[in-house]
Amino acid sequence: MNPALQGLITIVVGVGGCVAYYYFSNQLLDKVLFPARGPEAGRNINRANMIRPWLFLFPALFALGLYLAYPVFETLRLSLTQRLPGGGSEWVGLQNYRNMLGEPKFWEALRNNMLWLIVVPAASTAFGLLAAQLTDRIRWGNIAKSLIFMPMAISFVGASVIFKLIYDTRAADQPQIGVLNALWLQFEGGFWSLVFLKIVPALILLAFAAIVAWVAWIFVRPMFKTGEPTGFWTVPLRLFVAGAAIYLIFLSLRSIVNIFGAELPYGQPQTWLTIPFWNNFFLMVVLIWIQTGFAMVILSAALRGVPEDTVEAAIVDGANPFQIFFRIKVPQIMPTIVVVWTTITIVVLKVFDIVFAMTNGQWETQVLANYMYDKLFRANDWGIGSAAAMVIMLLVTPILVWNVWNARRELR
Amino acid sequence: MDNIVGKKSGLTWAVHISVALLVALWLFPTLGLFVSSFRTADQIVSSGWWSAFRTQEAQLAPIRVAGEEVQRDGRYVIEGTLFPRGQATLSHWGVNVNRPTEFAPGDTADLGDGVTLTVDETGAYVLSGPSSFEGQRLPRIFSTATTPPEFTLDNYRNILLDPRNVDGMAKAFFNTLTVTIPATIIPILVAAFAAYALAWMDFPGRALLIAAVVGLLVVPLQLALIPLLKLHLNVGIGKGYLGVWLAHTGFGLPLAIYLLRNYMVGLPRDIIENAKVDGATDFQIFTRIILPLSFPALASFAIFQFLWTWNDLLVALVFLIDATGETTVMTKQIVELLGTRGGNWEILATAAFVSIAVPLVVFFTMQRYLVRGLLAGSVK
Numbered sequence: 001m002n003p004a005l006q007g008l009i010t011i012v013v014g015v016g017g018c019v020a021y022y023y024f025s026n027q028l029l030d031k032v033l034f035p036a037r038g039p040e041a042g043r044n045i046n047r048a049n050m051i052r053p054w055l056f057l058f059p060a061l062f063a064l065g066l067y068l069a070y071p072v073f074e075t076l077r078l079s080l081t082q083r084l085p086g087g088g089s090e091w092v093g094l095q096n097y098r099n100m101l102g103e104p105k106f107w108e109a110l111r112n113n114m115l116w117l118i119v120v121p122a123a124s125t126a127f128g129l130l131a132a133q134l135t136d137r138i139r140w141g142n143i144a145k146s147l148i149f150m151p152m153a154i155s156f157v158g159a160s161v162i163f164k165l166i167y168d169t170r171a172a173d174q175p176q177i178g179v180l181n182a183l184w185l186q187f188e189g190g191f192w193s194l195v196f197l198k199i200v201p202a203l204i205l206l207a208f209a210a211i212v213a214w215v216a217w218i219f220v221r222p223m224f225k226t227g228e229p230t231g232f233w234t235v236p237l238r239l240f241v242a243g244a245a246i247y248l249i250f251l252s253l254r255s256i257v258n259i260f261g262a263e264l265p266y267g268q269p270q271t272w273l274t275i276p277f278w279n280n281f282f283l284m285v286v287l288i289w290i291q292t293g294f295a296m297v298i299l300s301a302a303l304r305g306v307p308e309d310t311v312e313a314a315i316v317d318g319a320n321p322f323q324i325f326f327r328i329k330v331p332q333i334m335p336t337i338v339v340v341w342t343t344i345t346i347v348v349l350k351v352f353d354i355v356f357a358m359t360n361g362q363w364e365t366q367v368l369a370n371y372m373y374d375k376l377f378r379a380n381d382w383g384i385g386s387a388a389a390m391v392i393m394l395l396v397t398p399i400l401v402w403n404v405w406n407a408r409r410e411l412r
Numbered sequence: 413m414d415n416i417v418g419k420k421s422g423l424t425w426a427v428h429i430s431v432a433l434l435v436a437l438w439l440f441p442t443l444g445l446f447v448s449s450f451r452t453a454d455q456i457v458s459s460g461w462w463s464a465f466r467t468q469e470a471q472l473a474p475i476r477v478a479g480e481e482v483q484r485d486g487r488y489v490i491e492g493t494l495f496p497r498g499q500a501t502l503s504h505w506g507v508n509v510n511r512p513t514e515f516a517p518g519d520t521a522d523l524g525d526g527v528t529l530t531v532d533e534t535g536a537y538v539l540s541g542p543s544s545f546e547g548q549r550l551p552r553i554f555s556t557a558t559t560p561p562e563f564t565l566d567n568y569r570n571i572l573l574d575p576r577n578v579d580g581m582a583k584a585f586f587n588t589l590t591v592t593i594p595a596t597i598i599p600i601l602v603a604a605f606a607a608y609a610l611a612w613m614d615f616p617g618r619a620l621l622i623a624a625v626v627g628l629l630v631v632p633l634q635l636a637l638i639p640l641l642k643l644h645l646n647v648g649i650g651k652g653y654l655g656v657w658l659a660h661t662g663f664g665l666p667l668a669i670y671l672l673r674n675y676m677v678g679l680p681r682d683i684i685e686n687a688k689v690d691g692a693t694d695f696q697i698f699t700r701i702i703l704p705l706s707f708p709a710l711a712s713f714a715i716f717q718f719l720w721t722w723n724d725l726l727v728a729l730v731f732l733i734d735a736t737g738e739t740t741v742m743t744k745q746i747v748e749l750l751g752t753r754g755g756n757w758e759i760l761a762t763a764a765f766v767s768i769a770v771p772l773v774v775f776f777t778m779q780r781y782l783v784r785g786l787l788a789g790s791v792k
Contacts, residue, residue: 006590006653014598014657022605026695052694053615060606060665061621066643067636067662068628074639127434134431137424144431146779148438153775154768155723157743161750161764162441165448165461165757177460177757179444289441294786301787321423350632353725357747369634373726382638389635400630407626408619 018059025055072393079386096383106388108364109371112280113395116351116367118248119281121344122208123288125337128295132303133325135296145300149293156290156353163286164358167272181269189266197264202256209252216245276364283365286354291347295340302336303329342399349395368392442768448761450563456757469503469558471512477529477539477550487540490550494535500557505531512554523551531555567762579752579759581766584745588722588767590653591732591741595660595721596714602661603668604710608698610669611676612684622673628666636663637730644731652739656732663727664717671716674788675709676702712785715778719771742767 029051034044079096081089100106131148135141151159168178176182187193219241273279306329314328330337352369359365361374368388376385447461455464458472472494479492494502504513507521507529515521517533527541529551537553539545571581609615610622636659644655679702687697703710721727725743732739740748746763753759775782 010594010654010657011597014594015601018598018601018605022695026693030693049694050615053609053613053618056605056609056613056694056698057621059602060669063602063658063662064625064628064665067640067659068631068633068666069624071636071639072631075635078638131431131434134427134434137427138431141431144435146776147435149779149783150442150772150775151438152782153719153771154442155725155743155771157723157725157746158764158768159441161746161760162445164750165444165761166441168757174457175459177456179440179460179462182460182462289438292438297783297786346630346632350634352634353743356725357750369632372634376638377730386638389632389637392632392634396630396632400627403630404623404627408623 021059022056026052029055075386075389075393078382079390082383092383096387100384100387100391105361105366105371109361109366109368109388110391112364112366113349113368115280116284116287116348117345120284120287120291120348121341123284124291124295124344125299125340127288127292128297128340129299129330129337131292131296132300133329136300136303145293145296148296151290152293154290156286156351157357159286159290160354160357163282163289164273167282169269169271172267172269176269180272184270185267187264187266189264193264193266198259202259205252205256205259209249212245212248212252216242273359273365274363279359279363279365283354283358286358287348287351291344295344298340299333299336302333306332342402346396346399349392368395445761445765445768448757449567449765450565451758452562452564452566453756453758455559455562456761464563465561467558467560469556471554471556472500474509474552474554476552477537481545484540487542488544489538489540490545491536491538494531494537494553494555495557500535500559502531502533502535502555502557504556506554507551509552509554513556529553567758568766571759571762571766579749579763581742581745581763584740584742585766587739588741588743591656591660591728592718592721594657595664596717598657599661599664599668599717600710600714603665603672603713604703604706605698606665607669607672607676608694608702610673612697612702613694625666625669625673629670631666633663633727637726641730651732651734653732656728659727659731660717660721660724664720667716668713671713671785671788672706672709675706679705708781708784709788711778711781712788715774715782716785718774722767722771 029048034048034051035041038044078089080091080093082092082096083089131145135144135148138144154162165177166179167181168176169181170176170178176185187197219238223235223238272282310328310332311324314324319328350369351367352373355361355365355367355370356373361367361370366374368391372385372388372392375381375388379385444461447464448456451461451464454473475494477490477492479490481488481490483489494500502517504516506512506514507523508514515531517531520528520530522528525541527539529537529539531537531553535555535557539550570577571579572585573582574580575582610618610625640659641651644650644658649655649658683701683705684697687701692700723743725741725747728741728744732741733744742763746760746767749760749763
């Protein structure tokens with residue numbers, strides 16, 4: 001059958017089936033099972049109203065259960081078993097996890113995922129905040145927003161093609177058609193090379209370290225203040241944040257030293273996607289490019305929701321624009337920033353298409369989702385593949401719990 | 413906001429410039445692909461897309477003299493042109509790889525043994541010699557020429573309209589469309605009923621169900637791949653459209669229910685209670701009042717689901733595309749092209765742009781709903 005025709009029939013059958021299900025099940029409930037007539041009319045109406053919500057919910061609950069809830073448990077089971085040749089499976093306990101932990105590719109994927117988790121949400125939120133704040137102040141801001149938001153509509157695969165063109169490399173004697181190499185070949189080690197390739201990156205890293213230190217200080221400060229009530233159970237969390245921050249600051253400072261020590265291969269076109277470690281950042285740029293628009297739209301709505309009088313009061317008190325932004329507006333939209341951050345974090349944890357399309361995990365760019373796909377469908381090892389999926393699930397779980405917690409608080 | 417107290421901020425110009433830079437930076441990558449998709453393969457290789465709008469002088473790949481040999485005035489002559497499309501102007505040429513700009517247009521080069529070669533400004537060349545060139549290696553011409561900006565629709569013709577092209581996107585385009593439309597419509601209906609029940613009907617366990625939906629919102633669909641593929645194979649759906657429609661429906665439901673419920677909860681209570689007093693059943697309230705009023709939320713979700721299913725690669729790879737490749741979708745086709753046609757940017761850029769174009773149109777026409785949906789989904 002022609003797939004288009006099949007699609008059409010599916011729409012008709014699907015939509016018609018849904019409508020018919022809801023209509024006839026309601027009719028059945030009201031007219032046949034518990035008719036609102038006769039001696040028990042009142043009781044019947046009540047009974048029907050008790051059942052009706054479940055009629056409305058049943059298809060959705062069924063689909064949710066089958067397509068999202070059941071797989072979580074089935075994947076858990078699969079991760080503890082091993083397929084036997086000729087069908088069937090046997091229980092192997094934690095053996096799959098042990099095998100997975102023994103693979104260097106897994107650790108590479110985990111390390112890269114952590115890098116993605118730090119860089120992409122931070123950069124997207126920062127750019128989004130910047131874009132939101134700037135575009136809100138000018139007349140053509142809406143057009144600007146629309147254009148920055150546009151990559152949201154582009155598929156990860158499409159974006160990968162777009163950026164592969166940017167990273168394209170030709171031999172040194174041919175004209176470069178990738179922007180990055182064309183720019184790179186402009187540098188020859190002179191004054192501007194020093195400014196753009198050493199000083200600017202060092203400043204960015206320094207700013208990053210400063211922001212990390214600031215965030216860590218916010219977390220740690222209440223522990224030193226006496227008299228302020230801090231929940232005892234938050235202490236490990238605070239210490240963890242402090243430890244992570246110190247590690248990140250150490251990394252950035254070391255990178256600054258490395259930048260000034262490095263000999264750059266001026267005049268040679270680079271194949272950007274094959275430079276180990278740094279190629280991860282070239283892949284991350286793609287996702288940052290896509291997600292910034294999302295962060296901008298949401299943060300811009302939050303910024304507009306900041307009460308005018310707090311800003312006016314600050315102006316009257318003589319605050320400059322930077323103080324207004326960082327000390328008045330940002331603290332007030334902190335909850336929204338957290339929401340944006342976690343949403344992007346989840347996108348990052350699931351990132352697959354970009355790595356699959358651009359490097360397929362070669363040159364040390366593997367990430368968990370692509371590692372899992374590799375195991376499931378190339379190596380055909382469902383045990384380790386499922387174990388890798390469970391690792392992704394484990395990383396998502398804190399956010400899941402936090403979301404549910406918030407949702408329940410809101411409902412009360 | 414700084415001019416509230418009547419003071420125009422001195423930073424206004426800095427803001428304009430920074431926003432312009434930011435927009436340029438964000439637009440630049442897409443623009444590159446867009447421009448490249450209208451250039452010929454030669455143009456793409458010979459210069460970066462950013463110089464596509466200029467008349468450019470570039471050294472062209474060497475062209476070997478070829479053509480029918482004729483006898484004229486006792487000499488053997490071969491005539492032809494370097495630029496069959498007639499768009500370029502020659503500025504220098506040469507016959508030696510080490511001296512590619514040795515001659516000016518109109519010069520006559522002496523190739524020894526009485527053989528001469530003349531190339532004029534339009535690229536027309538005349539090779540003449542005292543004896544036949546039969547069986548000889550003809551000389552190569554190295555040329556430097558200026559070409560005016562030139563754009564072509566040929567790439568799109570090849571990719572979309574040529575049915576024999578194995579790299580074509582036409583089939584994949586229709587397959588994507590076939591996946592997308594049912595996968596967008598069906599979850600809306602299922603989710604709308606559920607959202608109504610969660611928003612406006614009272615029953616034990618409602619709060620728990622809402623919490624469950626919020627939890628499922630972030631469950632990675634990676635977990636579902638193997639269990640569901642096994643399930644599909646066991647019940648006989650196998651790999652195909654039905655499977656991918658069901659999968660997209662299942663994966664899209666949490667967001668749909670969440671968005672629609674949040675919206676429906678905000679509808680005025682009076683309308684619903686009045687209708688109840690007037691004797692309307694829940695089914696009637698839903699179809700006559702709630703659905704029409706919820707149109708903005710339905711539209712938001714429809715756009716999300718459309719973009720998501722159109723742009724999806726993973727679900728299609730696992731649930732749809734079988735070994736025959738008949739049901740390939742555009743994202744998969746592009747990944748294949750990246751592997752097999754890695755350097756042929758005229759093919760890649762065009763194929764990618766074909767797949768990007770539809771979401772972009774949807775995005776720019778329905779942006780209002782998209783933004784509203786995003787806000788309803790996150791600023792809660």
